[in-house]
Structures are given as structure tokens and as C-alpha cells.
Amino acid sequence: ERGRLLFAAPVEFLKGVVAMSGLPPADRIEVCFAGRSNVGKSSLINALTGRKNLARASNTPGRTQEINFFTTKDGPYLVDLPGYGFAQAPVAVVAKWQALLKNYLSGRPTLRRVFVLIDSRHGIKKVDDEILSLLDRSAVTFQVVLTKLDKINAKDRTAVIEQVKGALAKHPAAYPEIVITSSEKGEGIETLRAIIAGLE
Numbered sequence: 001e002r003g004r005l006l007f008a009a010p011v012e013f014l015k016g017v018v019a020m021s022g023l024p025p026a027d028r029i030e031v032c033f034a035g036r037s038n039v040g041k042s043s044l045i046n047a048l049t050g051r052k053n054l055a056r057a058s059n060t061p062g063r064t065q066e067i068n069f070f071t072t073k074d075g076p077y078l079v080d081l082p083g084y085g086f087a088q089a090p091v092a093v094v095a096k097w098q099a100l101l102k103n104y105l106s107g108r109p110t111l112r113r114v115f116v117l118i119d120s121r122h123g124i125k126k127v128d129d130e131i132l133s134l135l136d137r138s139a140v141t142f143q144v145v146l147t148k149l150d151k152i153n154a155k156d157r158t159a160v161i162e163q164v165k166g167a168l169a170k171h172p173a174a175y176p177e178i179v180i181t182s183s184e185k186g187e188g189i190e191t192l193r194a195i196i197a198g199l200e
């Protein structure tokens with residue numbers, strides 16, 4: 001109910017941040033969405049907010065190295081972190097981005113949770129290790145959101161959930177409960193809304 005109320009009012013794009021000095025005032029709590037490119041992050045943010053193209057902005061060239069802030073009515077900021085796993089990006093770009101990410105994650109007192117999106121067809125992969133250990137070191141609670149559940153069968157669901165749970169055991173900052181979603185089918189979206197609405 002709280003989740004429905006929070007997302008009943010329009011969610012708006014606030015700004016894209018490229019340096020710590022550009023962060024909006026820490027005057028409310030915030031939650032982040034992170035995941036490798038193509039994991040389904042834009043689709044999930046669009047499904048959560050009920051807005052078809054809200055997160056598309058974050059995926060357009062020039063926006064991909066920004067931390068994108070969205071406002072909810074009387075609720076937390078929603079923060080879209082750029083997709084990771086593009087090893088072919090120029091070294092200087094990667095270094096600048098990593099520094100910003102590190103400073104942001106370790107220096108944002110109002111950051112309550114990072115939702116780390118994992119493609120349910122792949123599970124947790126080596127490419128995810130960097131962000132997961134950064135979250136451990138920053139002591140920021142993260143919760144895994146499995147995406148694209150409609151693409152796998154019941155047996156593979158069980159298997160990927162087991163794989164993820166096993167991998168999370170190594171991460172002190174991991175929240176033990178996994179959220180399973182399909183933006184396509186709307187599965188898990190209300191659950192995720194309720195989790196966000198319940199954070200204080």
C-alpha cells in the first residue's frame with residue numbers, strides 16, 4: 001500500500017551528476033540501482049515508476065558516466081548508477097568514473113540501499129565482483145534484484161537463486177533476501193516498491 005502510494009505520484013528526472021560537488025543536498029534518503037550494461041536496469045526503473053522512457057535518458061551517450069537522480073513525491077531519491085562491464089571504455093574515463101563511484105558510495109550518509117541487478121540467466125559473474133566488494137568496503141547495504149525472470153524456467157530459477165545465495169554469503173554488506181523480477185511481466189515490481197517505501 002505504501003509502495004503504491006509512493007509511486008502513484010510522478011517520478012521526475014532531477015539531474016545527472018559527474019562530480020561529488022554536483023550531488024543534490026542530502027535532505028532525504030536515497031536508493032541506488034546498479035548493474036552491468038544490458039541487465040535490464042532501464043526497464044526495471046521504468047516499470048517501477050510506471051514511466052516508459054524515464055530511465056532511457058540515462059542510457060543515451062554522454063549520460064552513461066553520470067549518476068542520475070530522480071525524485072519521488074515525499075519519498076527517497078532514486079539513483080541510477082551507470083551500467084558497468086564495458087572494459088573497452090578509455091582508461092581515463094573508467095578511472096574517473098571509479099573514483100566518483102567510490103567517493104559517492106562511501107560518502108553519502110543518506111544512501112540506504114543499493115539494488116544490484118543480476119540477469120537471472122547469468123547469475124553473479126566476475127564482472128559483478130568489483131561493485132560488490134566496493135559495497136562491502138563502503139558498508140552500504142546492497143540487495144540483489146534478479147531480472148528477466150520470464151526468460152527462464154522454474155528449474156533454472158531455483159538454480160540461479162541458489163547460486164546467488166551462495167555468492168552472497170561472502171559479502172558482509174549483502175541483504176540476505178533476493179528480489180525476483182520481470183519488468184516484462186510486472187513480476188516483483190510491487191514487492192520492490194514496497195521495499196523502497198519501507199526504508200527509513
Ligand code: GDP
Nearest residue numbers: 037038039040041042043148150151182183184
Ligand atoms: P540496461 O542496459 O540495463 O538499462 O537494460 P535495458 O532495460 O535496456 O534492457 C536490455 C534488454 O533486455 C532490452 O532488450 C530489454 O527489452 C530486455 N529486457 C529488460 N527487462 C526484461 C524482462 O524483464 N524480460 C525480458 N524478456 N526482457 C527484458
